[in-house]
Amino acid sequence: MAASSAASSGWFAVARAAEIGTTPVPVGAGGRAYVVVRLRPGGEVSAFPARCPHRLVPLAGGLVTDGRLVCPAHGWRFDGDGRCTEVPTLGADGCPPPRADLVGPWAVEERYGWIWLAPEQTRAGPPRPVAEPRPEPAPPPGPPSGRVLDNLDPSLEHAWHPVAVTTELRPGGWLQVRLLGRTWTLGRSDDGLVISPSAFGVRERLGVVWLAPADPIDRTLDVPEAADRRFVPRWLPPTRSPGPAGPLADTFLDATHGPFVHATTIGTPDRADVDPVEVLAEPGGFRVVREQWVDNPVDPEVATGARPLRQRRRTTYVFRAPFRLRLRQEFLDSGAATTLLYFLQPEDLDSTRIYTCLLVSAGPGQPLPTPGWLADQVALQRRILAEDVRSQELLSISGLPLDPRDEVHVPADRAAVALRQGLCEFVAAARHLAGRSAAA
Numbered sequence: 001m002a003a004s005s006a007a008s009s010g011w012f013a014v015a016r017a018a019e020i021g022t023t024p025v026p027v028g029a030g031g032r033a034y035v036v037v038r039l040r041p042g043g044e045v046s047a048f049p050a051r052c053p054h055r056l057v058p059l060a061g062g063l064v065t066d067g068r069l070v071c072p073a074h075g076w077r078f079d080g081d082g083r084c085t086e087v088p089t090l091g092a093d094g095c096p097p098p099r100a101d102l103v104g105p106w107a108v109e110e111r112y113g114w115i116w117l118a119p120e121q122t123r124a125g126p127p128r129p130v131a132e133p134r135p136e137p138a139p140p141p142g143p144p145s146g147r148v149l150d151n152l153d154p155s156l157e158h159a160w161h162p163v164a165v166t167t168e169l170r171p172g173g174w175l176q177v178r179l180l181g182r183t184w185t186l187g188r189s190d191d192g193l194v195i196s197p198s199a200f201g202v203r204e205r206l207g208v209v210w211l212a213p214a215d216p217i218d219r220t221l222d223v224p225e226a227a228d229r230r231f232v233p234r235w236l237p238p239t240r241s242p243g244p245a246g247p248l249a250d251t252f253l254d255a256t257h258g259p260f261v262h263a264t265t266i267g268t269p270d271r272a273d274v275d276p277v278e279v280l281a282e283p284g285g286f287r288v289v290r291e292q293w294v295d296n297p298v299d300p301e302v303a304t305g306a307r308p309l310r311q312r313r314r315t316t317y318v319f320r321a322p323f324r325l326r327l328r329q330e331f332l333d334s335g336a337a338t339t340l341l342y343f344l345q346p347e348d349l350d351s352t353r354i355y356t357c358l359l360v361s362a363g364p365g366q367p368l369p370t371p372g373w374l375a376d377q378v379a380l381q382r383r384i385l386a387e388d389v390r391s392q393e394l395l396s397i398s399g400l401p402l403d404p405r406d407e408v409h410v411p412a413d414r415a416a417v418a419l420r421q422g423l424c425e426f427v428a429a430a431r432h433l434a435g436r437s438a439a440a
């Protein structure tokens with residue numbers, strides 16, 4: 001709960017009662033952001049804080065289902081008192097942690113045709129208004145109270161960042177790119193890549209041009225699929241997210257938001273619970289491996305009856321700080337595998353460019369995937385990516401929270417916790433290096 005202040009004491013008329021139904025409405029009371037909503041048609045009004053405690057997603061995007069407010073990101077459910085009654089990844093018998101409960105205003109009342117909020121303890125009952133109340137505009141959902149990693153963090157100087165797909169920089173041509181709030185001009189001459197103003201370096205790898213503003217401390221992301229002739233690569237067109245890179249990397253690592261964020265593409269609403277995974281620490285990042293039984297209807301051997309529809313699938317996430325990810329899914333019986341690479345370019349505080357490469361193999365002894373099938377896969381990945389970017393637009397946050405007190409983690413969030421720890425270690429190492437350089 002925010003500290004008490006004169007500005008937030010007393011009763012505030014926040015909305016006309018007739019305008020509040022079962023869709024959450026953002027409101028402001030004493031400078032604080034809330035949402036108000038009826039959890040049953042015609043029922044009493046409930047007031048909640050503006051952000052979900054899990055990943056700070058604005059609850060204004062939530063849905064009312066069976067008398068509960070459901071967060072749009074991972075489906076946590078809250079009753080009228082703000083108590084978290086369900087966390088889907090914990091399964092039907094799971095018990096949400098106490099910190100998952102919402103801490104709303106001290107009181108909410110419907111009176112004189114208006115909804116009134118008292119952010120803090122005050123005298124009982126709102127006063128009869130002597131004139132038409134004028135609700136204050138709803139403020140944006142507040143920032144995390146602790147430290148966040150935003151796109152202009154000085155530590156990011158000490159890493160290789162993607163700034164273009166190789167094919168965007170033609171021989172003899174040049175490009176202007178944004179990185180960490182600055183503009184660089186990249187050129188391709190007969191002698192190789194040139195950059196202005198100067199930087200630690202510029203190089204090409206994995207079909208991407210990389211720029212390191214200062215001496216880099218990051219570790220290379222290995223991509224064995226790039227040298228494996230059974231894998232056919234396809235780049236998605238680079239796209240942008242109107243938010244910082246940290247939460248976007250978090251989204252790409254998130255195996256639990258599928259039923260909610262990707263309900264119309266790959267979501268599996270009947271399987272929202274996710275087994276906890278083991279996280280293996282590696283230099284510069286970590287690896288997460290998960291195995292599940294899933295249907296594999298595209299396996300040609302399923303149609304012949306040589307293999308069952310239900311098959312074992314291994315998913316491997318490899319993360320390298322600050323913002324590189326390799327996500328590989330392979331069916332262990334057929335050997336068919338799909339790998340996604342995500343490289344993020346922190347351009348400005350509110351802009352991240354996304355490079356996505358799809359590498360597909362039909363498995364040992366199988367013909368290479370056809371161009372038509374690959375085109376379908378690229379189209380699907382573009383739709384999934386658009387859903388992830390849309391979730392970032394709604395998140396409206398300045399960076400990835402690094403203070404564990406700002407979020408609530410459950411066992412299915414181990415990769416997310418590892419991401420935050422990995423980025424904390426990266427920031428600390430970059431600061432150490434910068435401090436040593438300044439002292440030298």
Ligand code: FES
Nearest residue numbers: 052054055071074
């Ligand atoms: S359930 Fe609300 S952010 Fe995850």
Ligand SMILES: [Fe+2]
Nearest residue numbers: 251252261388
């Ligand atoms: Fe996603």
